[in-house]
Amino acid sequence: MSWLEIVVLGLVQGLTEFLPISSSAHLRIVSGVFFGNDPGAAFTAVTQLGTEAAVLIYFARDIAQLVVGWVRGLRHREERGEPEYRLAWLVIIGTIPISVLGLLLQHQIETVARNLWLIATTMIVFGVLLGIAERLGKQKVDLERVTFAQGIGMGLAQALALIPGVSRSGGTITAGLFLGLTRPAAVRLSFLLAIPAVVASGLFELPDVLTPGGPSGLQMIVATAIAFGVGYAAIAWLLRYIEHHSVYLFVWYRLALGAVLFAALGAGWISAT
Template identity: 60%
Template sequence: MGWIEAIVLGIVQGLTEFLPVSSSAHLRITSALFFEHDAGASFTAVTQLGTEAAVLLYFAKDIWRIAKTWIVGIWDRSVRSSPDYRMGWYVIVGSIPIGILGLLFKDAIRGAARNLWITATVLIVFAFILAFAEYWGRQTRTLPRLNMRDSVVMGFAQAMALIPGVSRSGGTLTAGLLLNLTREAAARFSFLLAIPAVVMSGVFSLPDVFAPGEDGTSVPSGPQMVVATVIAFGVGYAAIAWLLRYVAHHSLYAFVLYRVALGSLVMALLMTGTISAT
């Protein structure tokens, strides 16, 4: 992996991680279109550490308050009625599906699921599901009204993002809207829910990212990996602030149209042989 590739993919990761357009799909498509090989699922997982560091910084006060209340609540029953204590459990329980499914289907996620025909199809199909959720969801429930059922449903929605093209944020936003959460409430919980899953995935993928792959994946050097991750952090931090402001005042239909257009473009490039599906 060259320096330009590392920089470009770092920017792509930071720009798309928090938008409902699938960062893994964008990394896969960008790699195929401009660099003629797949950077790999492990590269995606590690650069996500940069974007999750942005989440930790942006929501530092909320995360500290939730974590402290949850720890105290284990021993002190008087704080267990606190919204922050319950939120701690919601994040933990909601993170279980992606952890289990990620381990069970690890090989498929790193191999067959990265076929660009699948990515393009999923981009389009889930665009229509997101559009339905935006249209049908009543958006009457704010974050304090979140419950354990919501966390489980959104946790399984997050797990679907193991397939490039679904989008972790898109899946959780869609599920949140179908549960009648406001866009902003769904987005905020989506950010918190991603922390355990993405951090653990990135840490476990560190040894793999530098191992030569048999599937054509490129292998970055340590400095290139660091630079890509740092760039993803900086761009991702700006993207968080922008998305929270955007969803508070706008619908998600623009992302729906973008997903359909991108999926259709990828299919056209595949059919003309411009890029390879594998």
């Protein structure tokens, strides 16, 4: 991989990881269209360590409160009614589906799931679902009142993001809206749910990305650092945007990109594999 590709893909990862438009799909599309190759699922997983580091820093206070609340709840029964204790368990339980399926379906995720025909389809289908969730969701439940059933539902939706084009944040936000969460609550819980699964995935895939013919260790450090800086800015922007706007901007973007991708594949301008 050239240094230009490393820089571009680091920027793409940082810009798209937290928006409900699928970072893995964008990495696959940008690399395939402009550089003629597929960076691979391992590259995506490792650069996500940079964006998840941005989440850890941005939400450091929230995460510390969850950890403290969880430990207190384990030690003192009277603390188990606190929202931090319940939310911590929601994050733990909600990451189980994507962790288990990620291990079971690793080969398919790294091969057939990266076909651009599939990505074009998931971009459009899950864009439509996101729009329906925005339109029909009651948006009454804030983060402190999320139930275990709602958290598990969002965790199951997060597992769908193993398919490029679905979008981890898109899947969880869509599920959250369908389940009655407010947009800010769905987005914040989406960030928190991602931390254990994405960090574990990046560390698990690290040996696979540093192979002969792949990016060097220095290139991966640079790509991950770029993803961190851009991702931090993207988190701040999304949280401000979602307070006062619907998610329709992302819906129309997904539909447009999926349609363009279908047209390019149908015309033979790009290869699906």
